[in-house]
Amino acid sequence: DIQLTQSPSLLSASVGDRVTIICRASQGIASDLAWYQKKGGEAPKLLIFAASILQSGVPSRFSGSGFGTEFSLAITGLQPDDVATYYCQHPSTYRPTFGPGTKVDI
Amino acid sequence: QVHLVESGGGVVQPGRSLRLSCAASGFTFRTYSFHWVRQTPAKGLEWLAFISKDGNNKYYPDSVEGRFTISRDNAKNTLFLQMDTLTTDDTAVYYCARDGDRWIDYVPYHPMDVWGRGTTVTVSS
Numbered sequence: 001d002i003q004l005t006q007s008p009s010l011l012s013a014s015v016g017d018r019v020t021i022i023c024r025a026s027q028g029i030a031s032d033l034a035w036y037q038k039k040g041g042e043a044p045k046l047l048i049f050a051a052s053i054l055q056s057g058v059p060s061r062f063s064g065s066g067f068g069t070e071f072s073l074a075i076t077g078l079q080p081d082d083v084a085t086y087y088c089q090h091p092s093t094y095r096p097t098f099g100p101g102t103k104v105d106i
Numbered sequence: 107q108v109h110l111v112e113s114g115g116g117v118v119q120p121g122r123s124l125r126l127s128c129a130a131s132g133f134t135f136r137t138y139s140f141h142w143v144r145q146t147p148a149k150g151l152e153w154l155a156f157i158s159k160d161g162n163n164k165y166y167p168d169s170v171e172g173r174f175t176i177s178r179d180n181a182k183n184t185l186f187l188q189m190d191t192l193t194t195d196d197t198a199v200y201y202c203a204r205d206g207d208r209w210i211d212y213v214p215y216h217p218m219d220v221w222g223r224g225t226t227v228t229v230s231s
Binding site: 032036038041046050055087091093094095097100101 | 201215
């Protein structure tokens with residue numbers, strides 16, 4: 001099974017900062033990686049799929065990059081509304097895998 | 107508006123069963139595959155089950171294989187998760203999620219593009 005790791009596990013930054021979260025896969029997955037935002041009692045929200053494609057309606061301050069085994073999610077101009085836990089995911093139909101999450105606060 | 111609404115959660119004793127439902131609206135239910143995912147403080151997000159558009163293909167991780175069963179009723183736009191022999195480790199918030207069938211440069215991708223708000227299952231004696 002493909003394992004995903006994320007770093008850091010906790011990220012504290014200021015409003016307006018550029019922050020980056022790293023996700024590493026245990027084996028190459030081409031560009032088959034998604035990013036989700038999870039806030040408190042809300043439903044998880046898809047931000048990015050295919051490593052770099054922004055989901056419709058997601059603010060352009062979010063961006064994704066990477067290929068193979070190393071990926072990143074960047075937030076350019078952190079906003080108070082971005083306080084959440086962010087998860088990477090390898091969205092295989094047969095065995096989707098999530099990373100452990102990165103908690104972002106201000 | 108596209109919506110998924112889970113129901114059926116509650117408090118249940120260890121060893122008992124529970125059936126969760128997920129009602130879909132705002133899109134053509136039968137043209138999508140679906141997943142169940144749960145969240146716990148200890149494990150974060152954990153994938154539980156997948157079902158294809160016609161219900162003929164189902165996949166589970168080893169952790170719930172044989173105890174959990176996913177099913178769907180395309181006539182009623184509803185997804186189900188039957189959970190048997192529950193343990194305290196199954197205490198979690200359970201989400202249904204739509205499998206978004208996207209094609210980029212002739213390559214298929216399957217992000218979970220629509221999620222419900224979840225239903226809470228507590229397994230306790």
